[in-house]
Amino acid sequence: xxxFDLIARYFTRPAAxxxxxxxxxxxxxxxxxxxxLAISSDMLVEGRHFFADxxxxxxxxxxxxxxxxxxxxxxxxxxxxxxxxxxPRIDEPWLEAFSRGLLALADAHGCELVGGDTTQGPxxxxxxxxxxxxxxxxxxxxxxxxxxxxxxxxxxxxxxGDARLALEAMRGSINLPADxxxxxxxxxxxxxxxxxxxxxxxxxASAALDISDGLLxxxxxxxxxxxxxxxxxxxIAIELIAARDHPACAKGLISLKNQxxxxxxxxxxxxxxxxxxxxAREAVLAAERQAGTPVTRIGxxxxxxxxxxVDGSGQAVSNSYTSFDHFA
Amino acid sequence: xxxFDLIARYFTRPAAxxxxxxxxxxxxxxxxxxxxLAISSDMLVEGRHFFADxxxxxxxxxxxxxxxxxxxxxxxxxxxxxxxxxxPRIDEPWLEAFSRGLLALADAHGCELVGGDTTQGPxxxxxxxxxxxxxxxxxxxxxxxxxxxxxxxxxxxxxxGDARLALEAMRGSINLPADxxxxxxxxxxxxxxxxxxxxxxxxxASAALDISDGLLxxxxxxxxxxxxxxxxxxxIAIELIAARDHPACAKGLISLKNQxxxxxxxxxxxxxxxxxxxxAREAVLAAERQAGTPVTRIGxxxxxxxxxxVDGSGQAVSNSYTSFDHFA
Numbered sequence: 001x002x003x004f005d006l007i008a009r010y011f012t013r014p015a016a017x018x019x020x021x022x023x024x025x026x027x028x029x030x031x032x033x034x035x036x037l038a039i040s041s042d043m044l045v046e047g048r049h050f051f052a053d054x055x056x057x058x059x060x061x062x063x064x065x066x067x068x069x070x071x072x073x074x075x076x077x078x079x080x081x082x083x084x085x086x087x088p089r090i091d092e093p094w095l096e097a098f099s100r101g102l103l104a105l106a107d108a109h110g111c112e113l114v115g116g117d118t119t120q121g122p123x124x125x126x127x128x129x130x131x132x133x134x135x136x137x138x139x140x141x142x143x144x145x146x147x148x149x150x151x152x153x154x155x156x157x158x159x160x161g162d163a164r165l166a167l168e169a170m171r172g173s174i175n176l177p178a179d180x181x182x183x184x185x186x187x188x189x190x191x192x193x194x195x196x197x198x199x200x201x202x203x204x205a206s207a208a209l210d211i212s213d214g215l216l217x218x219x220x221x222x223x224x225x226x227x228x229x230x231x232x233x234x235x236i237a238i239e240l241i242a243a244r245d246h247p248a249c250a251k252g253l254i255s256l257k258n259q260x261x262x263x264x265x266x267x268x269x270x271x272x273x274x275x276x277x278x279x280a281r282e283a284v285l286a287a288e289r290q291a292g293t294p295v296t297r298i299g300x301x302x303x304x305x306x307x308x309x310v311d312g313s314g315q316a317v318s319n320s321y322t323s324f325d326h327f328a
Numbered sequence: 329x330x331x332f333d334l335i336a337r338y339f340t341r342p343a344a345x346x347x348x349x350x351x352x353x354x355x356x357x358x359x360x361x362x363x364x365l366a367i368s369s370d371m372l373v374e375g376r377h378f379f380a381d382x383x384x385x386x387x388x389x390x391x392x393x394x395x396x397x398x399x400x401x402x403x404x405x406x407x408x409x410x411x412x413x414x415x416p417r418i419d420e421p422w423l424e425a426f427s428r429g430l431l432a433l434a435d436a437h438g439c440e441l442v443g444g445d446t447t448q449g450p451x452x453x454x455x456x457x458x459x460x461x462x463x464x465x466x467x468x469x470x471x472x473x474x475x476x477x478x479x480x481x482x483x484x485x486x487x488x489g490d491a492r493l494a495l496e497a498m499r500g501s502i503n504l505p506a507d508x509x510x511x512x513x514x515x516x517x518x519x520x521x522x523x524x525x526x527x528x529x530x531x532x533a534s535a536a537l538d539i540s541d542g543l544l545x546x547x548x549x550x551x552x553x554x555x556x557x558x559x560x561x562x563x564i565a566i567e568l569i570a571a572r573d574h575p576a577c578a579k580g581l582i583s584l585k586n587q588x589x590x591x592x593x594x595x596x597x598x599x600x601x602x603x604x605x606x607x608a609r610e611a612v613l614a615a616e617r618q619a620g621t622p623v624t625r626i627g628x629x630x631x632x633x634x635x636x637x638v639d640g641s642g643q644a645v646s647n648s649y650t651s652f653d654h655f656a
Contacts, residue, residue: 019364019468020470020472023473023553024402024472024473024474024537024553025368025398025399025401025402025473025536025537025538026366026367026368026398026399026401026402026404026459026470027366027367027368028364028365028366028367028402028461028468028470029364029365029367030364030365030463031359031363031364031365033361035359036347036356036357036358036359037356037357037358037359037365038354038355038356039354039355039356039357039408039410039442039443039456039458040353040354040355040410040443041410041411041412041443041444041445041454041456042412042445043412043413043414043445043447043449043452043454045414045447045448045449045450045452046449047449048447048448048449049447070353070354071353071354073353073354074352074353074354074356076354080367082367082368082369082456083369084369084370084371084454084456085371086371086373086452114367115367115368115369116369117369117370117371117454119371119373119376119377120373120376121371121373121374121375121376121450121452122373122449122450122452124371124373124414124449124450124452124454126369126371126412126445126452126454128367128369128410128412128456130367131354133356135358140347140356142348142354142356144348144352145351145352145353146352208353209352209353210353225351225352
């Protein structure tokens with residue numbers, strides 16, 4: 001099987017919304033009048049973003065999910081994506097499962113594979129994703145990192161820390177029963193991009209991003225871009241790993257210190273962190289219901305720069321958490 | 329230096345035409361009304377697309393050039409691109425030169441770096457490029473592979489075979505004097521994407537693509553997509569490496585067999601191959617002048633399927649050339 005057969009067999013479908021899909025020098029998209037195009041690109045490398053033995057269906061899912069998560073953070077509606085793939089060799093069962101995982105998630109979001117590249121090399125998956133954001137009365141509805149204002153509430157979607165929990169168990173640094181590991185591992189290997197929530201937050205949230213490197217580290221990007229500070233309540237944060245209900249926590253398998261560490265600086269969560277004015281609390285609840293994705297209010301934006309952690313009684317908690325850096 | 333410093337230092341500039349550039353979850357582009365968006369993605373891997381010791385300025389140039397070449401083949405006007413980069417380590421002099429080569433070519437084409445990703449891993453460069461194609465009276469002006477018709481002329485731009493000449497000399501399979509090697513190597517390592525020619529051929533060419541895997545192999549994509557055949561005159565083809573004038577040929581350093589092999593199946597040329605009706609010959613000449621890029625008529629499209637080679641007197645020449653396949 002050569003390069004072109006591979007593309008034809010696993011990665012070519014008739015163009016649906018695209019004017020022209022896989023198979024020419026370029027793909028062609030016809031932008032919807034009155035919209036902006038949102039673009040994001042993520043590269044996944046073996047040993048860095050996934051283990052060599054990860055099941056290829058999950059890997060196909062995750063490679064697209066982390067990109068859709070960027071569209072979600074921007075409030076964009078997914079349209080299409082390109083896939084560039086370096087493979088050590090042609091392994092048909094692997095390609096079959098990888099493409100199934102990839103295209104199942106793509107179909108679930110109406111996001112069309114329109115082009116890309118395949119080559120031989122160390123396993124590397126690079127996806128670039130395209131979405132649309134409406135422009136209303138001349139104003140882009142895109143959610144940016146720069147819109148947070150002092151007094152805004154800070155929210156996160158879903159739960160945090162599960163991916164890190166799985167990672168630590170797979171590394172052997174903590175012990176988890178098989179059923180709990182499988183549950184956490186599902187969150188690590190098949191994250192859910194919060195696409196519907198992102199769209200529901202257009203015109204509601206003042207700033208947003210997706211949490212890929214850990215809540216505290218990523219939140220700093222909003223603070224920096226918006227020129228503000230923040231105070232987070234760690235007693236609420238700790239509930240984000242469902243500390244009181246999560247079996248692994250309830251059974252005392254994870255220390256409180258580790259729980260906090262996983263929630264605040266775990267990474268690979270692909271939840272949304274966003275801010276919204278206090279006046280928008282009802283609208284945030286409506287967005288939560290509309291998207292079917294739980295959100296939790298975890299703190300507030302301050303005029304004073306810096307990121308402060310407090311416990312349930314308002315006492316300062318020291319912040320020595322560091323976020324993930326690919327070159328640290 | 330961490331991931332974010334690296335991006336800030338080498339790959340961040342203020343957005344020019346883009347609504348939002350590097351630094352948020354997504355970049356934002358505002359499409360021009362009445363245009364379609366052309367998208368292409370190429371991944372370059374060390375040892376496969378370039379030698380480990382290639383100078384990083386040239387590599388930055390080439391990584392974008394091969395993508396711009398796809399836009400050229402489509403007749404698109406370059407707009408913007410994303411860069412995803414896996415690096416074994418942070419090597420500042422390398423990054424400085426790589427980004428200079430990349431951004432110099434980007435500036436020359438008004439093509440803006442709007443986002444991407446950096447991670448640690450075996451060296452891998454994945455660029456996705458965006459361009460615009462006008463829609464005139466409801467008809468897209470994009471040049472596709474599928475528009476060739478029996479009777480059309482076949483053309484190629486510039487010269488072919490120089491990149492392969494350099495590759496063979498660098499592999500030691502032929503000997504070239506240093507000055508001739510430097511000249512050929514420039515074509516291999518810093519190819520010229522034929523962007524102006526592609527745009528000038530909108531409404532003139534019936535089909536087009538860029539030659540990356542070798543003329544004969546790539547031309548077959550046009551024949552297959554258009555449901556036609558072709559006859560090529562190898563006596564003209566051989567002039568494309570300037571056989572009579574090229575010093576390496578004139579000095580007898582390259583056998584006629586090798587000359588034909590390099591021109592017809594050399595690869596890495598990044599010239600355009602295109603077809604146009606006989607009635608458009610004057611318009612092709614005008615496009616050639618407008619773009620300042622020489623084009624040569626090398627054959628014609630036939631209704632009969634298959635690709636036939638003939639010599640200057642019309643006698644059949646056997647065709648045993650194979651094009652490059654990353655997994656062959």
